């Protein structure tokens with residue numbers, strides 16, 4: 066690796082703070098010299114997290130390499146890995162550190178459909194790093210940087226200091242830090258060698274008592290993975306046909322480098338036929354993984370969840386595995402809602418940093434399959450204009466997500482109606498009640514699963530109070546689910562219960578859109594369920610009336626990206642626990658999580674906190690519903 070870039074650094078509450086660097090880091094022209102290294106680091110300051118902008122529009126990934134003065138911090142949330150270098154390894158003062166390091170070593174074999182990934186990226190990463198540096202050196206920003214840093218006092222030559230033999234002090238540690246930096250629209254891993262001045266703190270055990278002192282590497286990793294699980298064992302399921310045939314390349318080039326550098330152990334399975342992911346999930350060895358990452362659209366997570374559901378040991382499977390998405394398909398609602406991004410590299414960073422959270426699922430029954438297996442749905446069910454548009458625009462698949470909106474608009478302006486009967490068990494019927502429910506539940510994510518070994522009692526969380534978190538962990542033990550959680554409260558074989566309300570037939574005879582969902586985004590620019598919450602025990606219901614004039618429906622359609630359509634008086638918006646819909650049309654379909662379902666009565670109920678997934682900050686993307 067060309068990176069003889071040994072910077073002096075210290076740990077702060079926010080990250081690793083670069084204090085100074087050796088004078089001549091690179092001898093060759095065009096390579097890093099004093100000061101230039103910081104122009105690379107400076108890009109961290111503008112490292113946006115790939116989160117969708119609040120209006121649900123384009124990503125805000127500013128990759129400009131604006132220069133910063135010294136004292137640049139590499140934030141913990143960008144740090145992927147840290148390890149001791151050279152003689153410092155011998156200074157690691159407990160066996161745990163060494164065992165952590167040895168876990169990062171890769172072992173395993175590969176086969177056509179089951180590839181164990183090599184996590185050593187040293188050579189090509191080194192080249193990547195160098196090319197990044199060369200880019201930086203040629204940027205116009207260089208002069209700006211040099212003028213700002215002309216007063217740097219060169220530090221001692223740290224390569225000489227790197228070993229105790231050469232006078233490295235006891236409180237100094239030579240480490241290699243790997244962190245994510247922006248490159249184009251993506252993020253990529255980069256490495257730096259740092260000489261860290263650090264006095265080891267006393268580490269805290271799970272019981273909260275101080276025990277042996279922890280090393281600097283362990284401290285960095287603890288803070289970098291606070292509340293998240295390190296070294297995940299991930300089964301990546303790739304739909305090679307997903308994302309207009311680009312899913313495999315997207316995963317391999319954008320997501321995999323981040324996962325590997327973060328110490329994840331990866332196996333890859335490719336889907337070979339439609340619905341193959343159901344079989345993969347049904348038959349996989351759950352002891353080998355903690356995460357199933359679907360490098361696909363929303364179709365594969367749907368299949369994985371349903372494959373797990375059909376296992377005889379489904380309780381153990383849902384207790385153990387988190388199901389997540391790396392957005393490589395044409396519809397990536399799960400990643401947009403959970404990782405707050407539609408970009409596979411940012412989603413990979415989110416995967417390794419996010420908080421395991423239990424989310425509600427919905428269980429769907431229809432006569433043609435209810436005696437076999439009901440179907441679990443994580444995203445939505447729809448009937449009417451949107452179902453027809455979502456499915457019947459498959460033929461223009463090459464257009465990506467835009468096909469969805471075109472289809473909706475086309476059908477709505479045709480004035481199509483989809484008569485039906487609807488029965489609902491309400492949780493919050495009126496918009497006022499819904500708002501109250503939302504405000505009461507938005508910060509109470511009951512499914513939040515913090516990792517005790519990585520929690521620091523002194524740290525604060527932006528989403529939940531420490532008390533909430535601790536109580537939650539007591540409730541949500543690793544054996545949280547039992548077979549009872551899978552039992553239906555309202556089997557379709559029984560009559561509609563008395564406490565369900567029949568929706569006014571004035572509306573349902575003229576219905577245009579019937580849409581129920583659990584995640585805020587249903588497509589990249591469609592914030593259809595802005596009040597959806599991960600584990601509030603309710604489903605969001607939205608309905609529209611076909612008698613609404615074009616003049617009124619147009620602004621509703623145009624506000625789908627902002628989510629403010631739910632405020633329009635013509636749009637019904639409720640929180641519900643269960644429903645039954647009986648279509649009255651002769652031909653058509655339901656769409657469940659984007660999959661075609663038969664035109665038959667459909668009964669759905671909430672299945673609270675059935676599925677573990679990974680949520681950025683333990684919550685869905687902010688929809689700004691609160692301030693609407």
Ligand SMILES: Nc1ncnc2c1ncn2[C@@H]1O[C@H](COP(=O)(O)OP(=O)(O)OP(=O)(O)O)[C@@H](O)[C@H]1O
Pocket residue numbers: 304305306307308309336337338339340341360361362363364365368393394395396397462659
């Ligand atoms: N090898 C395969 N051959 C045919 N179909 C497949 C294969 N692998 C997966 N599928 C099917 O492709 C469908 C879509 O998968 P996915 O959601 O990953 O892709 P997508 O690009 O988002 O597509 P969509 O446009 O349907 O959202 C799923 O129903 C899945 O069963």
